[in-house]
Amino acid sequence: MNKKIILINNPAIEMVQGFHSNGIASGIKKNGNHDLGVVFFDKECDGFGMFTTNKVKAAPVLVSKKHIKNKIRALFVNSGNANACTGESGFNDAINICKEIGESFNIPYTSVIPMSTGVIGQRLPTTVIKNGIIKISKIINEPNDNQFVKAIMTTDTKMKIYGVKVKTENYEYSVIGCAKGSGMIHPNMATMLGFIFSDAVISKSMANKAFRSSIDKSFNSITVDGDTSTNDSVFLFNSNCANNKPITSSNADYKLYEEAVQMVASQLARKIVEDGEGATKLVEVEVKGAKNIKQAKQAAFSVATSSLVKTAFYGEDANWGRIVCAIGYSGIPCKPENIKLYFDNLLLFKNGEPTTFNEADASKILKKTEFKVTVDLGIGNKSWTVWTTDLTNEYIRINANYRS
Amino acid sequence: MNKKIILINNPAIEMVQGFHSNGIASGIKKNGNHDLGVVFFDKECDGFGMFTTNKVKAAPVLVSKKHIKNKIRALFVNSGNANACTGESGFNDAINICKEIGESFNIPYTSVIPMSTGVIGQRLPTTVIKNGIIKISKIINEPNDNQFVKAIMTTDTKMKIYGVKVKTENYEYSVIGCAKGSGMIHPNMATMLGFIFSDAVISKSMANKAFRSSIDKSFNSITVDGDTSTNDSVFLFNSNCANNKPITSSNADYKLYEEAVQMVASQLARKIVEDGEGATKLVEVEVKGAKNIKQAKQAAFSVATSSLVKTAFYGEDANWGRIVCAIGYSGIPCKPENIKLYFDNLLLFKNGEPTTFNEADASKILKKTEFKVTVDLGIGNKSWTVWTTDLTNEYIRINANYRS
Incomplete structure (x- = not known):
């Protein structure tokens, strides 16, 4: 500081x-x-x-x-x-x-x-x-x-x-x-x-x-x-x-x-x-390599708000395909072959297909209460960061009975 | 037929x-x-x-x-x-x-x-x-x-x-x-x-x-x-x-x-x-009284995709405020005082405030496995219907462990 x-x-x-x-x-x-x-x-x-x-x-x-x-x-x-x-x-x-x-x-x-x-x-x-x-x-x-x-x-x-x-x-x-x-x-x-x-x-x-x-x-x-x-x-x-x-x-x-x-x-x-409702993990999602801030933001929020991505975080499951999928439907122009995906410093996806990463290494990162997901779109130099949580049973419990 | x-x-x-x-x-x-x-x-x-x-x-x-x-x-x-x-x-x-x-x-x-x-x-x-x-x-x-x-x-x-x-x-x-x-x-x-x-x-x-x-x-x-x-x-x-x-x-x-x-x-x-993952309820969301189809669709999807609305359905909680809220942030132009909200035929909200509906009547509807939510925007005559589910613990269970 x-x-x-x-x-x-x-x-x-x-x-x-x-x-x-x-x-x-x-x-x-x-x-x-x-x-x-x-x-x-x-x-x-x-x-x-x-x-x-x-x-x-x-x-x-x-x-x-x-x-x-x-x-x-x-x-x-x-x-x-x-x-x-x-x-x-x-x-x-x-x-x-x-x-x-x-x-x-x-x-x-x-x-x-x-x-x-x-x-x-x-x-x-x-x-x-x-x-x-x-x-x-x-x-x-x-x-x-x-x-x-x-x-x-x-x-x-x-x-x-x-x-x-x-x-x-x-x-x-x-x-x-x-x-x-x-x-x-x-x-x-x-x-x-x-x-x-x-x-x-x-x-x-x-x-x-x-x-x-x-x-x-x-x-x-x-x-x-x-x-x-x-x-x-x-x-x-x-x-x-x-x-x-x-x-x-x-x-x-x-x-x-x-x-x-x-x-x-x-x-x-x-x-x-x-302190997100029911959250057990704090996940930083950075999208970089975007053509402009708007694109980076849109892609980062698409990942950070996906129920399937958030549930996979909860399950500590390195289901990285859901993240690439969320980038794909975010509405920004992108090509899978340009995308690189990291959990902390571990590279999981590039050239349109998974790397030969060690599943145990990915699991180790996901078991932490805080970690970072980085998506490099590979088409520019702008970036944006969003903080999100996992989606858990406790979220459901809190909100199903909120008024009672 | x-x-x-x-x-x-x-x-x-x-x-x-x-x-x-x-x-x-x-x-x-x-x-x-x-x-x-x-x-x-x-x-x-x-x-x-x-x-x-x-x-x-x-x-x-x-x-x-x-x-x-x-x-x-x-x-x-x-x-x-x-x-x-x-x-x-x-x-x-x-x-x-x-x-x-x-x-x-x-x-x-x-x-x-x-x-x-x-x-x-x-x-x-x-x-x-x-x-x-x-x-x-x-x-x-x-x-x-x-x-x-x-x-x-x-x-x-x-x-x-x-x-x-x-x-x-x-x-x-x-x-x-x-x-x-x-x-x-x-x-x-x-x-x-x-x-x-x-x-x-x-x-x-x-x-x-x-x-x-x-x-x-x-x-x-x-x-x-x-x-x-x-x-x-x-x-x-x-x-x-x-x-x-x-x-x-x-x-x-x-x-x-x-x-x-x-x-x-x-x-x-x-x-x-x-058969939605973990779903226990099928909910029809109709937005009517819209100026055009696009507006009706956008508002209907905003309600149908809200985690808080879907969790309230699961909890069988007549938390209708979350529905009005989801209309409010859907991005369409609307005024609360024009909106009418129904569960099946029960009117819960009009003139910008709740009606004196009977909470027990609302609960009865929400306890059904199928019911309808109707939002009348009161500004036109176009409508759109979307089908959605509740968001449940079972959804989390299925998706947290999908790959294992």
Whole structure:
């Protein structure tokens, strides 16, 4: 890791100047788990958001898309209920949550970003949420062990938080992010929900540039099950509280900021795949030797989303033919005789037929919990990488009984 | 059913004049199951084929694409090995099979259609196959219980054959088809392999027209796991042996022929989905109220291929939000407030929010082994229907250990 960018062990949102957070079990989830979280900003912040491309957008997404244009003072998330497919009533519920936050924290309701995640198509329990907000407003400054990150989880098995400190001779600031997501993971906005906080001093336009460039290679390059949800959103908020000289152009300081944001986004995205519903393996799929990025991306996603490829990973079966097959139906122009296929560094296929690789060597790689599949199309020099999982019995179990 | 088109109980390929078939266990499959089949044609026939759109085409597909332009005398299929991703050697193996058939049956090798299905990337056991062909050539006219249909199966649990008789005051002829397919089922050419035989007298151009129109709404409208294989192919062969007046224009007799071919194709396609790997449910997904067919198709496939939708079917969970979500990310323009969603005749969603339907009624429908999901987009009058399955633990089991 670049010496100027230092990994923070045990990061917490509070380590970023200007932000306070907490989370509680308000009673939305039947099982009594945490389900309501708030991040409160000491002062007005610039916020940036990217939202699901699904035509069916959840009510909080519609409200957040409006509010993100304003200066932001608070962020609300509930899990256990997505407030999606709930019509005008659901939209009003999301607005009313903002108003509750506004009243409890004494800020304009239009400076609140509301987010919801969980089951689709049920009305929010608004009284439960109202009481929860009042409760949180009283403990927002109390020390807590990332209860906000805990509160945004649904089928996640692990809390997902990652942070770095940018430290030079002249200044230091932090970039810390958290995310939730495990199923319905697919670009665009594979995150389900992602939040990145920084206290760097940076102009709105430069922060926006760094935000957008970092998402494509992180949250937009992972897949668990190919479903794009109604609620997927990712955000960046800057408090501008640190002591760095304001970043207003694409100079070296900007590059450092961009790198830090990219690093946090990538690690969070990777954590989501690692925690993919039922997943036992994290597989990096790189397609290289493509004529252009679009081709490389399309081919990589074709492999990374194939049920048959993912099931073979689960079975630890070196059924490489399914990968060549998925390249073949990806829709890109390609010829089998140009393709080379590797598991880690083991070459399995070239000149249109299998090499004389040792089956035991291939099995050894597939038995690992993390490995890499590389497909060289042999027709250019562009590449793209996607992270995916295996497809397992546990995925079926989790999703067959999700609502019950 | 139209009185002129009569269902044949216990159909067999031999019931179509001019065709003889048989199948054996030649030793390609380790488990000793049937794996080699031949259909022999008494005289030269017109043949029509549609092949996988996968850029990685198996060797027999490449050979068949050439040979189908000739008059056809025989059809060869082996299961247990797909002869795909086998390079030039594999191509030569496919040609040599045609030559073996040519020699054993005393016909030109260019009049043979070879087909293979099974594991990708392994060379065919050519000596085993050669011996099998000699054996079959000796028993090709012997009565047998559809051993050819048995020989083309891989992970299929059931033999798939369906046939009708077209009977008018003036003439009668048969249309009988068989297919294999269970996984890697997705258009184009969802069939894996499908063969339709008829003894109707019909011009090449009219038979071709009927063939192509029937495939779109049958083999091209089913999905099991979203994977399009390297070997998918479907064929129609006409022996012209019946006593009907030659069909040479789009008259009423042609319509009858087209309807019969369409019926056989649809039933075979449906049988493939019904026997989908691990499937416990057959679900018809109709998207109607679309502006055009393309939109309807795209939306229907988005629902029919969603892992989350299919897993909810398996769990018999009325998680209808996942269906609305899949419409939302299908890429078609739509507004939630226009959408209506039904399970059979039960309306679950309209005006952008759930109706006050009874959860027990929805569960009752989902507990059936066959039911229908209808999505009305509310923006036009075009519709499309796709057949799909649930996604189950058994699918994972079958495909995780396929090669072992």
